[in-house]
Amino acid sequence: MAMLKGRRVVLGVTGSIAAYKSALLVRELVKAGAKVRVVMTPGAQEFITPLTLGTLSGHPVHSELTQDRNAGTWTDHVELGLWGDVILVAPATAHTLSGMVEGRGDNLLLTVLLSAKCPVVVAPAMDRDMFTHEATQANLQALEKRGVHVIEPGEGELASGLEGKGRLAEPERIREELTAWFTERSPLLGRHALITVGPTHEPLDAVRFIGNRSSGRQGVAIALELAQRGMTVDLIAGPIEIEVDHPGIRRVNVETALEMEAAAQSALLNRAPDVIIGTAAVADVRPTSPTSEKTAKTNLPSSISLTENPDILQGLNEAAPPSCYKVGFALAHDDGLEAALRKLEQKKCDLVVLNSLADKGAGFGHTTNQVRFVHGPNRIDSFDLKSKQEVAVDLAEVIQSQLSERPTLS
Secondary structure (H helix, E strand, O other): OHHHOOOEEEEEEOOOHHHHHHHHHHHHHHHOOOEEEEEEOOHHHHOOOHHHHHHHHOOOOEOOOEEEOOOOEEOOHHHHHHHOOEEEEEEEOHHHHHHHHHOOOOOHHHHHHHHOOOOEEEEEOOOHHHHHOHHHHHHHHHHHHOOOEEOOOEEEEOOOOOEEEEEOOOHHHHHHHHHHHHHHHOOOOOOEEEEEEOEOOEEOOOOOEEOOOOOOHHHHHHHHHHHHOOOEEEEEEOOOOOOOOOOOEEEEEOOOHHHHHHHHHHHHHHOOOOEEEEOOEOOOEEEOOOOOOOOOHHHOOOOOOEEEOOOHHHHHHHHOOOOOEEEEEEEEOOOOHHHHHHHHHHOOOOEEEEEEOOOOOOOOOOOEEOEEEEEEOOEEEEOOOEEHHHHHHHHHHHHHHHHOOOOOOO
């Protein structure tokens, strides 16, 4: 079920008596962590109400090409097709299968299917003789040749009273098959990432510390994106408030730079990572002689002796196998390109993700970021301001491309 967490599923419900099971299917998908948006054909509404599916999915149900005829507004079928990671048509009637083969667009669902860029999965449901009819079988074969995945119907008593094949697969089996389908398609399945995230807090005494304003949002977004693509992730997290809930992510909480270094090195020794990503904003220095009790205001020192912290990312990169892909992050107060190029060489990175405090909406304390991917002096990819989730997707695409040419280390 981990492979469904965070997946965007457009569920197409068509006019079959089995449409009542779509309520149970939505619940199964949502429980597995998927985000579900439902598109119903007019016939489907004869068997189950949009209110039911909208309540269970947490999103409005779409069923008409026009949202408001009086206002002249229409349903953006293109947006629905682009939003989904998959379109799941369940139940899929013989009529809808025929429309998919012919490329008809006479209802909203068929229009979404025509404009979709994502893969399609169908779960047929119909009477025995309709399912075995050579026209239906030819349509299913044609769809499979186009890359549509078919979840075979079950056998048993049908609505007509006949016995045979044609029952919609049970919601649990559809969820299981969809999970397996995502797993098989995941190009990063079996790969492993080691990610450091957040700030470190270097204690002065029992309550005071040296630190920074890093929220950890960008590193967590990257960890979740890679986990959703099938990777397992060791997430070494400094003091951050973000909860991380994904079975593919193993989180280790630390506070200081020395604790982060020890945890990261331990994770590396335990399992060789295919990628190392250093997003953590590690404090450069720590107090040389912290006290274990709170220092009274009247006893605060006039100066503090500081000791340089270890370079965690450089140490990890030096210890990692040569084929491991290594990513560093650099936050500059100005353009920062020269510093990013130095970091690329000194810390033995394959890529440095550069952002600047001079860019509005980038850096600490924001849900957005504006970055450049610095691969070297002759290859720098620049991006507009995006959400940190979108930045994570961009980085995951680069990692996926790079790892496709490298041996699996895990």
